[in-house]
Amino acid sequence: MAIARPGRPHPVTGAWMPSQLAGSRQFFTFAPNRPFALDCGVTMHGVTMAYETWGRLDADGGNAVLLCHAWTGDSHVSGAAGVGHPAPGWWEDVVGPGLAIDTDRWFVVCVNVLGGCQGSTGPASPHPDDGRPYGSRFPVVTIRDMVRAQARLADHLGVARWHSVVGGSMGGMQVLEWAITFPDRVGSIVPIATCAQATAQQIAWGAIGRRAIRLDPKWRDGDYYDADDGDGPWEGLSIARMVAQVTFRSDNVFTEKFGRELADGATHHEGVGLWQRFEVERYLEYHGDKLVRRFDANSYLHIGKAMDLHDVGRGRSGVNAAMARIKAPTLVLGISSDILYPTYQQRQIVDLLAANGTRAEYVEINSPHGHDAFLINFDQVAPPVRTFLETVATH
């Protein structure tokens, strides 16, 4: 019963490396006299933020919109895949000239998160002490750390106050932290398919993926970048991604798309082996393999941990007290079929804000696609976002 494990010539990591072309990335490195203190107590030096911008900042700096990306996203919100960018923009149909987030009107910014792997400082980046990758030395970062690093970039860009901060999933966690940490720098917020604190079930799914990566002998306790055999923990990362991919979608769409079809041309008549795949398995492996080519296993671990640690109430006397700090008008989007961030979590955000007299609106995306619907159902995501940005501007 031999197992076909395709011998894929992966590099050890899908992280963007400074030796590669930058594409549309820009970079901002914190000044040597501006070390960066993390929530975990570690102080980092020479932190770099990779970011992209669209449109132009008004003279009064009032038209800036910050987009915050999700777990495996990056700064490439809009634009084709190509040189420097392994994947096309994740909100291609939402952000652009004349689109809902109109780059003729708004100065749009998106920053690869701290701990990421597409240009911002992360585990695959050189440690300033010796120039070798951080690897296992990379410290635990939080959503708050990510946001405070973005605030430094905002200073650099001359953005004193965002007209709006917008993001889904982990992006939505950043959105909430922006509004709570920097209430004076945020004019409005759009948290999408997100939560005020990660639940036990969300932590469970994240933790299982992390353990799969840890189990991969090629992960090498996080120090795989210099591996002699040039082989990275792609199998563990792929399994972690498979876990996430199921939680990102829905039962009924899986049934409609894959049903019980066998993959690879197999039939039950010819005998089905233990490792014979159904179509849904082929699909999940495809997504796992795809991620491996553009992501870094250690970034996956660290960003996942940051999400588990997400709790707007930590050190702020609880969720209610933290949410009471938000004064910015808010549009919350939830997705009807989301099994990972069920809509009760978005309703909770709206309820907490409304209870404090903050203007908060809830729109539910009616989609069968599950959590990922905010990256799929642009027809339902774009209109309320467009209207909200305009309404806030005229108030």
Added chain:
Amino acid sequence: MAIARPGRPHPVTGAWMPSQLAGSRQFFTFAPNRPFALDCGVTMHGVTMAYETWGRLDADGGNAVLLCHAWTGDSHVSGAAGVGHPAPGWWEDVVGPGLAIDTDRWFVVCVNVLGGCQGSTGPASPHPDDGRPYGSRFPVVTIRDMVRAQARLADHLGVARWHSVVGGSMGGMQVLEWAITFPDRVGSIVPIATCAQATAQQIAWGAIGRRAIRLDPKWRDGDYYDADDGDGPWEGLSIARMVAQVTFRSDNVFTEKFGRELADGATHHEGVGLWQRFEVERYLEYHGDKLVRRFDANSYLHIGKAMDLHDVGRGRSGVNAAMARIKAPTLVLGISSDILYPTYQQRQIVDLLAANGTRAEYVEINSPHGHDAFLINFDQVAPPVRTFLETVATH
């Protein structure tokens, strides 16, 4: 960032071995001139079924009830943990003298499934050719194979016709196959929290667990029983179990039980490392570790595959045609919070039976505990089962 991986002195497998005490197990080995042909085309020799019985078979053989166990269950339905039995009975409060499945009245039988690891022939069993464990040589088995093997045991026990066949989850799959394959041998059925065919999402969860086991270097392509270092694939099996355990429970109970508590006495003030666990992670690892001590990784793979292959309609012109063969009165139980086998699947069973004029009743267990509620909420499971068994008997 060192990772604490407890060096647990596990044996290579948690399978019951013939060198161990039998406990309340009995054994039936197919006669040498009765080879057993599997759906996959392989013919097995010397297949053994381990089983337990409670109560006494009536002279007319009319009071026999077959209970079918779930994925990681075994024949030990009732009775304490102890010599020969690593876990207490899984339906302790449902089966016994005076209980819902009254062993003073019914002759109750439960058989460890073919492919299992608690006494019936499975991957850890000796191959008749050389006496060494099957390991990677174990063939793919189906739910139908399991049921046909149980039918041979029924012959041996003198049970021409079961008064009822009862089981939850994978046990419910066997229940349906019994009624379809042997309509004359089944007086009534009670499928619980199960489905007529595995869905793509169910296959996805199963497949992810299998890939975690495969990734464990100690799995050794399935031939780990003779490993020099005596170390088995407990880490991969544990991760697979963690995946299952989340799907067996529910979001809200996880939130109530674990919330966002840190495990191992940690606090956020003292810094949280990448491998610092939340309580829910400790819980999942505990369940993973527990399973490893009483289960075999290869059995987990094979039984999971059998569930993925479950489709009552295969080779029978589809689900509707297959279900039309069922004439036995049926009680279907579903669980309101089941995310793995959602209630629409049990309603489908009832609808298909009713459409063919078969007496089918649906009772929903109103529980927050998810799929595992049939092993938890005995107060809701037992009464309808008791009534059903009695009603069927008097008809």
